Amino acid sequence: MKKFIFFLVSICAFNLNAQHTISGTFTPAEDYTWLIAYRLKPGTQVYAADTAIKNGAFTMTLPENAEPGTYRLVYAVPQEEYNFDIIYNGKEDIIFNFNSDDGASFKSSTENTILNEYEAAIATAEQNFISYYTNQEQDELLYQNLIQEILNIQERYEEKSNGLLAYHFIKANKPYMPTKLESVQDYVQHKKEHYFDAIDFNNTVLQSSGFLKDKLANFVFTALPLTADKVDLKETEINKNIVLINSHIEQLSASFKFHIYNDLWNYAVAYGYNSVSDFIYNTYLNELAKETNNIEIKNAIEAHNRLRLGEVAPEIIWKKGTELLKLSDLNGATNYVLVFWSSTCGHCLKELPALHKELSGKNKIKVLAIGLEDDTENWKQESKNLTSFEHAISLGKWDSEYADLYDIHATPTYFILDNEKRIIAKPENDKAVVEFLEKIY
Structure with a gap:
């Protein structure tokens, strides 16, 4: 799970003409080439800046009008997975070192140092408190001391962050603590009841972050x-x-x-x-x-x-001569394979004949090949080579009815169905289709 690092900032006394940088290192250097910064806003994000990472080092210059707030730094794709959040306060340069095991550690930023210290301290203290229950301790004095340690950390860092934007996050993170010895069942229930006590959902600083x-x-x-x-x-x-x-x-x-x-x-x-x-x-x-x-x-x-998986495959209707056929009406097989292909697709013309050969003579398996085509000419010719498959055509190729219904973005695409036409697998290629079916038979 990605780590979210909050760089808390002051909106007050922000100098619109100041231009600051985010710099540092990424390790291992060969794994990182580019960094993009997005400004987070309630429900969305807006591009702010980007820069190359060269030999593991980078310096990103933020725009002069960059607003204080949470910024999401994306360092790989998919972007929603490879990122972490910082907060830029509009008054300081930010320096950190990042590695794939530990995330970001900051070399320069007063507010982040305070917040990171708090997060580490409160997490350790809460884990010690939970261990009281998991170790089935009975010492009530130890119990009260563990509670007091958490309360002291919370109070200390709220005071330390007073006047900083770090205060918003530290205050909102205040955990529920019992006032007397509770059973584990009561503690779990009360923690749930009081989970949101410290959070102001209207706080725009919190809304504009993760x-x-x-x-x-x-x-x-x-x-x-x-x-x-x-x-x-x-x-x-x-x-x-x-x-x-x-x-x-x-x-x-x-x-x-x-x-x-x-x-x-x-x-x-x-x-x-x-x-x-x-x-x-x-x-x-x-x-x-x-x-x-x-x-x-x-x-x-x-x-x-x-x-x-588990859903009944959407209906497919096609003509065979003058007869109108439906996927839901197919019978006589234990499993059905749907393959979406195109007669102009090189991978398809390699994989479908191979699949046709592998499944030849296997009467418990029926294959319906749906051609996503611009016209019928090539499709008719290539379909003749796959005699044991049922064949349907969906004109319009990527914009066709069944490309849309089955969300097809590449050919060939496979679905394996059970005897009730429920989807049980989505193999990546013809070999994976055969391997899956071999496990059944």
């Missing part, structure tokens, strides 16, 4: 009863958590809420929580996507939903 997104995601997916030990129970509790967080953010802007729910949807998909991702999309994200005109993301989510 802080709220991370806090909300952590709550949604980890603030669960100890008894929720099965997937269906977890998903039910996660959905309850989503309803709860909505009560905290429902008055915020649509763009900010879309950003939050889209991230939560992606987390749910990554965890394989289909009922959670469906709940997020159907209850919140669908309407927010329309309201904020994020139609491309809406379409991508809907494509994912209809093509994910």
Whole structure:
């Protein structure tokens, strides 16, 4: 999981004419070539600057009108994975060293030093407190001392950051601490009840960073009863958590809420929580996507939903002579293979004949080859060489009906279905198709 490093900044006394730099090193040097900075805003990000990384070193000059706030530094692709956040205060140059194991360590920045110290200290103290429960300790004095240590750290760093923007993040991160000895069950429940006590969701400094997104995601997916030990129970509790967080953010802007729910949807998909991702999309994200005109993301989510493993493959209809055939009507096989190809695609003309040869004589497997074509001439000729396949054509190629329905962006693309036409695999090539099927038979 990427580390978020907050460089907290003062908006006050900002000199619009000052021009500052972000500089430092990336290790190992050969792994990094370019750095891009985006200014984060509620629900979006805006390009700020970029620079080359040469022999592991870089200096990025920010524009004179660069606003104070959180900046996302992207150092590889995909951008949503290879990045970390800093905060630029408009008054100082920033220097850090980055390595792939430990993330960024800052050589110059007062506010970041304070925040990083706080994050390390509070994380260690909280882990010590949790260990009290996991080690099944019974010493009540030790319990109170562990609580007091956390409270002292929080108070010390709130005082130390007073007047800095670091204060916004430190204050908002204040953890729940019991006032007396609690059972682990009571502690978990009370921590959940008080999770958002210190957070001001209207704080634009917090909105223009990754802080709220991370806090909300952590709550949604980890603030669960100890008894929720099965997937269906977890998903039910996660959905309850989503309803709860909505009560905290429902008055915020649509763009900010879309950003939050889209991230939560992606987390749910990554965890394989289909009922959670469906709940997020159907209850919140669908309407927010329309309201904020994020139609491309809406379409991508809907494509994912209809093509994910376990879903019945979308209907395909084609003509065979004068007869109208449907995918849903195909029978007599244990498994079905859909392959989207083109008669002008070099990879297709290599892989499909190989697949045809491998599956020849296997009566429990039927293949439907859907040609994405601009016309029928080449398709008719090449189809004749694949006699054991069923053949359908979708004119319009990338803009055709079935290219859109099955979200096809490259040929050949494969889907393997069970006898109920449910999608059970999406192999990358013909060899992977054969390997998957060999595991079944």
